[in-house]
Amino acid sequence: MNNLGLELSMAFATEGEVVETTISEENFGVMNHFSSGKPVSAFQYYTIGMAVMFALYVASTISSNAFKEKESHVFARLMMTGERPLNYLLSKVISAVVLTLIQLTILFVASALFFQTFVDTSIEFWGSLAIISFVFSLVIGGLAAFMTAIAIQFNNDAISGFFSGGAVVIFAFLGGSLSPVEYFSPLMRELGNWTPNGAMMTAYLQLIQGFNLTEFLPMIYRVLFMAVLFISLAVVIFPKRRLM
Numbered sequence: 001m002n003n004l005g006l007e008l009s010m011a012f013a014t015e016g017e018v019v020e021t022t023i024s025e026e027n028f029g030v031m032n033h034f035s036s037g038k039p040v041s042a043f044q045y046y047t048i049g050m051a052v053m054f055a056l057y058v059a060s061t062i063s064s065n066a067f068k069e070k071e072s073h074v075f076a077r078l079m080m081t082g083e084r085p086l087n088y089l090l091s092k093v094i095s096a097v098v099l100t101l102i103q104l105t106i107l108f109v110a111s112a113l114f115f116q117t118f119v120d121t122s123i124e125f126w127g128s129l130a131i132i133s134f135v136f137s138l139v140i141g142g143l144a145a146f147m148t149a150i151a152i153q154f155n156n157d158a159i160s161g162f163f164s165g166g167a168v169v170i171f172a173f174l175g176g177s178l179s180p181v182e183y184f185s186p187l188m189r190e191l192g193n194w195t196p197n198g199a200m201m202t203a204y205l206q207l208i209q210g211f212n213l214t215e216f217l218p219m220i221y222r223v224l225f226m227a228v229l230f231i232s233l234a235v236v237i238f239p240k241r242r243l244m
Helices: 002-013 042-071 074-080 085-115 123-153 158-175 186-192 196-208 213-237
Strands: none
Touching: 042 074, 042 085, 042 123, 042 158, 042 196, 074 085, 085 123, 085 213, 123 158, 123 196, 123 213, 158 186, 158 196, 186 196, 196 213
């Protein structure tokens, strides 16, 4: 800009005559490419970050309550009625999915109403938001089933305590809930996208930036695979006989 102003001033002063200068083409700067997505505000970022982080606690809460049901013989009484053990496990998946959906819905709706977090959004935006939230709820249900199976099979609730006490914080850090990890290194960003909360946070943020659903489908497929994997492992680990 300074060089251009100097050139114009010299052109006016010399009435168009050629003047030798030391200005070269290299002095006019470089070309920068910017993302076409809309910027994400700090309030939007941390709304999503806290939403996906606290949803992880639903899985540990469900598995911890399942272990308490076993200790208080509620599980044994259910088995005495002829209920299949896998139906009990399925109920934990459904409970975690429903609770996560309710938690996310309350948070997003309240944030939109009271803090205007999601302004000028369309029906398509809320539809995509619902799809992402449902997929995320499925993986939380899978995590809850996985930890429930471990706790009941090995008669130890240490997995729930470890997950809520340490693993959630690690996942939150890698996933970007506490701060944008891409500022640290591309490797940490890639690791974060392989955590359930990190992958879904990326999908949420890309949705806010205006990307289409097809552009973050890989993240949705990745989390769906995690959900299937956790549920499959839970079915394998969970005792098939009626424990008393």
